[in-house]
Amino acid sequence: MCELLALNFGMETSLQITFRGFQKRGSCNPDGWGLAYYPDESAIIIKEPITSTQSKLATFVSKYSEIRGKIFIGHVRKASVGNKGCFKNTHPFTRELDGKQFVFAHNGTLRNHDSLSSQYFTPIGDTDSEHSFCHLLSEYKDKIGSIQKREHFDCIHSILKAINERGNFNCIFSNGEYLFCYHDRDKYKGLDFVERIAPFGHVELVDDDWKVNLDEEKDTNQHGYVIATKPLTKEVWKSFESGELIVLRNGLMVYSSHRTSLEMRILQTIRNHPTKIEIQELVSKLKRPFDVICRQVQVLHHHDLIRQDSRDQVSADHKNASFFTNSGMNGIISCWVGKRDINN
Template identity: 35%
Template sequence: MCQLLGLNCATPTDASFSFTGFCQRGGNTGEHADGWGIAFFEGRGLRHFVDHESAANSRMAAFLQTYPLKSKNIIAHVRKATVGEVSLENAHPFVRELWGRHWVFAHNGDLKDYFPRLHTHYLPVGSTDSERAFCWLMQELAKSHAGTPSVAELTLTLRELVPQVAQFGTFNFLLSNGEALWAHCSTKLHYLVRQHPFAQATLVDHDWTVNFAELNQPGDRAAVVVTTPLTTNEQWAAFEPGELKVFVDGLPQA
């Protein structure tokens, strides 16, 4: 299985701390050595990096750990290949356009015999079940709304669409359009919200402790979503199986 990492923030935030610990799971402290990727939204733009090398050994991943790109929405993934060969086109996260915005998607799990009917606008480039699922979600979202919907409307539509994919297997995923972060749990997903008063955090996978009180202002806030908790001394909340959450400005929405 793969590993997911997502950040949704009230103000542009860098992911250096979380991404550094997360990368260790890509071939060092974890077996997920079959590629990695990360996407940073910046306004309506997107910085998208993928590699078929392991995150623990990738020079590009090492560079990004020390180059603090700031974003309000970030999605990262380290891969253990189950469906589809180890190649650049099969590295998550995947990107598509819808309603004039970039959409980013990363998946953890296996979908058995999943070959949905796809139209020509949304077709996979690689050979993963994950990209097929993403293409189908984009296709069905486009069909469900005549104009650009609100985050609340998109959430309602996703609650109808996601079970149609999840019936084929394990469907843990992160999805963002730069306005919000949607996270769905089939088997395992955790989150926390870092906000004032900030405290120290120590990584599980790397010898690094950060005092966020020294780095953040009272108005800063970040929701962090991850497959397995990244830190040893913070309170992580587990998703319920089948639960879909949406995060806006660093907070889960009702």
């Protein structure tokens, strides 16, 4: 009943988003549209419970140049559960937990959502979506608190799978640091992603529901992902697996319940290598083209997850450039790629 969109980048970016409001499908107008983004640790949410094509605010947003951040969540809604045309039922929803502002959007329909327990949060509106968000956050508070280890992602995945038992459930949420994207176990509606690595020119992502214009990006350290219910470009998008949770941070895919991203395989390989490792050795171990590996290495380097050996006589993008993980980041690296295998 709803369409989801999310973007996460390593560096702040600016976008213009046009909510096209199913405008090509005459009989199926949406009952709301919403956009959330994080200009800093706090989120800005702009939403309305009316067809975006009738909304002056949506028109304004589509031209507004100050929508900047690293995390964006978009939603268009066709009401299934909950009254139509209410602000309180319009996605994305937000709550503060332990000083982090969480934002949540969902598509699908859940059965018996009233019975979803929620100790710390109470829905303001009537939707199954907001109920599931309150439940998710209460579980999150009890079972996780702050993300310190890889098992915390597994735990979030379990909470989401349990909600999914009640019906169709795709959801995207963020705490301002991580972007969590979960795909329904029955692949309801679909959820796809594409990786975007700079340099790229002006990008237009477009389908019946929205058009997203990403500014031209020349900084080669820029890197990120776009997630959407359906592919928005003619490139090859990858589909989420049934019941898959993907977690992004700073434009890196740091967790998936079903796959290991190339950037995490590189990070893991560098971390598990007993000494520093050269890019050409990564290429040979991971069996991917030099260009592909090298660009990912630059991104990891940019985020200070890895350090180049100061004795290197070559630049960081040379095949003989050698790297080791930044020991100051050991905690977060273990959180993403698991503990070091001491037998390795």
